[in-house]
Amino acid sequence: MTEPRWLNADERRAWLALLSINTMLPAALDNQLHTAGKVSLFDYNVMAMLSEAEGRFLPMSELAARTSSSLSRLSHVVTKLEKRGWLERRPHPGDARVTTAHLADAGMATLVALAPGHVEAVRAKFLDALTERDVADLARIGEKIVARLDDDHWILREN
């Protein structure tokens, strides 16, 4: 057992900053979405991912991948959103094991209503702090970290 390599100054700065962002940024965006429409950032994201999918539906596992969440977490949230009439579960025709989550019209409507405020918040709390160059750097660096955590994460898929 050798002595661990402790963090140097920049490593510590990067790590502490990421840790803080990690707790403060979702809190800020959750807050905006919750006051605008009783929706969490995660709820919003689930619906946003469905809205961008062809036919506005996705298998649960694919949706879980696109929200970086566990199937269990997603399942609970989908039941919640289903009760609000925003989503619908349907069996998959070809494979009886898979369930697909469909974005209902009501869900699409709330998403459309929420989107401008949410994008504004993302800019206000995050992007507006950065230059164009920063954003490009962050995209590059961020994707490296994502690749390290999950080497075939969906955001890294080509095309």
Place this chain on the structure above:
Amino acid sequence: MTEPRWLNADERRAWLALLSINTMLPAALDNQLHTAGKVSLFDYNVMAMLSEAEGRFLPMSELAARTSSSLSRLSHVVTKLEKRGWLERRPHPGDARVTTAHLADAGMATLVALAPGHVEAVRAKFLDALTERDVADLARIGEKIVARLDDDHWILREN
């Protein structure tokens, strides 16, 4: 009400990457800490912040600031860690309103035991994916974002 400015390609990449990191990185580190010692990342951080403070104690509000958490969340966690004998609450001599959290010897011991594995995990899941240059860039960009979210956040303090 004007049309919102939607995200361009780099903005979207940066935002999606950050969102994914945000859920996957804490999960990975939580996991390591939990299997190594039934401790969450937040628990670890609370103790780490105390261990670095002079005298190994801090007022609750200062500790909340250094962990970017609400006083309420911190209070709950401190009671939990206190029950394990790792922390101790004491009244502040000068001001009866403030409570100070002290890191007990047992807490320091578990921290020392956990630290090498934790630092290794931080490297493995995060820093090792990046070049020196990336780390410096990320530190700079990260601190900009932190400043935007909380302009007198403790990590930005000079001295």
Place this chain on the structure above:
DNA sequence: GTGCGTCACTTGAACGCTCAACCACGGCCT
């Protein structure tokens, strides 16, 4: 075609976090 491992998902219980209400103290102001 029967068995068996895997896959896709769901569920319930335990745990953690958030939010709002609350309390006590300190620092004012008059």
Place this chain on the structure above:
DNA sequence: AGGCCGTGGTTGAGCGTTCAAGTGACGCAC
């Protein structure tokens, strides 16, 4: 001295997340 507001902290209820266990369905081996 009394009244007031702001500060520092705690608590309990409600909700969300995690974890482990369970249910079918698919597909491959033989």
